[in-house]
Amino acid sequence: MQLTTTQLQSKHKALIEALKRGEIVEITYHGQVLGVVHPAKLTTNLQEQEAAFDDFFGIHKDLGAASVEEELRAVRKGRRSAYGDL
Numbered sequence: 001m002q003l004t005t006t007q008l009q010s011k012h013k014a015l016i017e018a019l020k021r022g023e024i025v026e027i028t029y030h031g032q033v034l035g036v037v038h039p040a041k042l043t044t045n046l047q048e049q050e051a052a053f054d055d056f057f058g059i060h061k062d063l064g065a066a067s068v069e070e071e072l073r074a075v076r077k078g079r080r081s082a083y084g085d086l
Helices: 005-010 012-020 046-057 068-081
Strands: 002-004 025-029 032-037
Touching (some): 005 012, 005 025, 012 025
């Protein structure tokens, strides 16, 4: 399927439907291909999906933070201690 950038505004539902059908959609601007939209690749393997999440969300795991909450607490603590009244 091919859509122009102008058509994206009025036919965004057509883009979504094409992606649901598994089609690749080309976006054109002044007759030239600006980009290509691919449907998301679904994984049925739970272990593969969890490994991908770990890779993505574990970007800073080598910094030694135990959890996101603890990291945020430590960052905010430093900012609050500067005010003295908190």
